[in-house]
Amino acid sequence: MSDLQQTLDQLRAALGDAQVLTGEAIGQRHYSDWTGHAPACAAALLLPRTTEQVSIALRICNDAGQSVVPQGGMTGLAGGAIPTTADIALSVERLHGIEEIDAAAATISVWAGTTLQEIQQAASGAGFLFPLDLGARGSCQIGGNIATNAGGNAVIRYGMTRELVLGLEVVLADGRVLNLMNKMIKNNCGYDLKQCFIGSEGTLGVITRAVLKLAPQPGETTTLLCALPDYASAVSLLRRVQRDVGTPQAYELMWQDFFRMGVSWLENPVAPMPDEYPLYVLLECAGSRQALEQTVEAAMQAGEVADAILAASHTQARALWKIREATGEFPVRLAPLNFDISLPIGQIGDFAQMCRQRLDQRWPGNHSVYFGHIGDSNLHLTVDCNSLPQPAPILEIEELVYTAVGELGGAVSAEHGIGLLKREFLHHSVSAEALAVMRQLKASFDPKGILNPGKILG
Structure with a gap:
């Protein structure tokens, strides 16, 4: 009997046959994430229903030296949950549900397999807002959101997922359970261990439960589209709005090529304002509409805003957002090579110009769009790979972009994680010394290296 078969027999005896699937019983959605990269059917798929079952499963796999790939909603964009045929996949989808909403503490305690949309709806029903919001809200699971430190449109106001997590329950590679389910904002008792697991992409432990911070409902919001003369004006307008109205719920910048493309893909492709300006910003504010109008007027007088539309209704606001949400059609209309990067805010405009110039010099006629x-x-x-020589030089483009990111002191991943697809470029943003410490941390939490091997650090 093979070592794998012995491990599977132990897992079935401990968890039950219904929680251990193999072969054709494993649905194809567990083969790869939304990138479609390197799909593979794992040697087995585990579907534990309790933290105890996760603990037992990991202990059995650790004792056998069997690799385990944690999985959530499989909506990732960096290959972080993709297994190989030699791995056992462990899905948290049956660790599902809302445990508690504590109105006094303004927290919600949830299981890792609960979808983001379910958490948002539960929070809303209790009179609160859970501000993390992604396009994949109906499919992504909070365990994966935490494991990748997900971002989204509202980060400017509420922060990344890291800022929304107060407590976690995590199962380590050897089966030990860390109960870090804290509800307090102030808790200064030694190392904040939960932070090790947020953004670790399942390489240090498996998140099973979480305590999340809730925010007050924002009340009525105003949506505004502005045309801008240059990138410096985008930064100036943001700071003006923050000072005079308050930090917006969203502040989405679109370069001209993106704006034109988004408009052309609308059912009624008529631009809400002339498409001749270099940049457009779509912002949403929960402050006074009158104060926002006055702020925009002052910005126009200062030359920071060339044209502006304040949505007069929810319908008009949704119509403006549809331009920005053109990204949802990228997989259908383009052959997209997507980059999710971050840079010091003052240098984003310079980066976009520099990157576009380098792409044009290397591949004349390429089509790339910028937004964020x-x-x-x-x-x-x-970058639309349909506009490039075939087969598209993917690795060359990635090296060009990530080298430029490193030159300006940026990060090769802003909100999608590293996974498989960015690990070879991590050195552009992380020093050799820091990478060595990351490897030490991995070895400390997972000495046998069974958890999500090959992800982040390779």
């Missing part, structure tokens, strides 16, 4: 949540230093760049 610049208030939290995040820029997205998408």
Whole structure:
């Protein structure tokens, strides 16, 4: 009997046959994430229902030296949950549900397999807001959001997932359970261990439960689209709005090529304002509409804003957002090579110009678009591989972009993690000394290296 078969027999005896699937019983959605990169059917798929079952499963696998790939909603964009045929995948999808909403503490305690949308709806029903928001809200699971330190549109106001997590329950590689389910904002008792697991992409432990911070409902919001003369004006307008109205719920910058493309993909492709300006910003504020109008008027007088539209209704606001949400159609209309990077806010404009010039010099006629949540230093760049020589030189483009990111002191991943797809470029943003410490941390939590091997550090 093979070592793998012995391990599977132990897992079935401990968890039950229904919790250990193999072969065709494993659904294809567990083969790869939303990138579609290197799909593979794992040697087995574990579907534990309790923290204790996760603990037992990891202890059995650790004793056998069997690699385990934790999985959530499989909506990732960096290959962080993709197994190989030699791995056992462990899905947290059956660790599901809302445990408690504590109105006094303004917290919600949830299981890792609960979708983001379910958490948002539960919070709303209790009169609160859970501000993390992603396009994949109906499919992504909070365990994966935490494991990748997910971002989204509202980071400028509420911070990354890291800022929204007060407590965790985590199962280590050897099966030990860390109960870090804290509800307190102030808790200064030694090392903040939960931070080790947020953004670790399942390489240090498996998150099973979480305590999350809730925010007050923002009340009525105003949506505003502005045309801008240059990148410096985008930064000036942001600071003006923050000073005079308050930090916006969202601040989405679109370069001209992205704006034109987004408009052209609308059902009624008519631009809400002339498309001749270099940049456009879509922002959403929960402060006074009158104060926002006055702020925009002052910005126009200062030359920071060339044109502006304040949405007069929810319908008009949604119509403006549809331009920014053109990204949802990238997989259908383009052959997208997507970059999720961050840079010091003052240098994002310079980076976009430099990167575009280098791409044009190397591949004349290429089509690339730039957009992002610049208030939290995040820029997205998408290159349409249909506009490149075939087969598209993917690695060359990645090296060009990530080298430019490193030159300006940026990060090769802003909100999607490292996974498989960015690990070879991590050195552009992380020093050799820091990488060595990361490897030490991995060895401390997972001495046998069974958890998500090959991800982040290779």
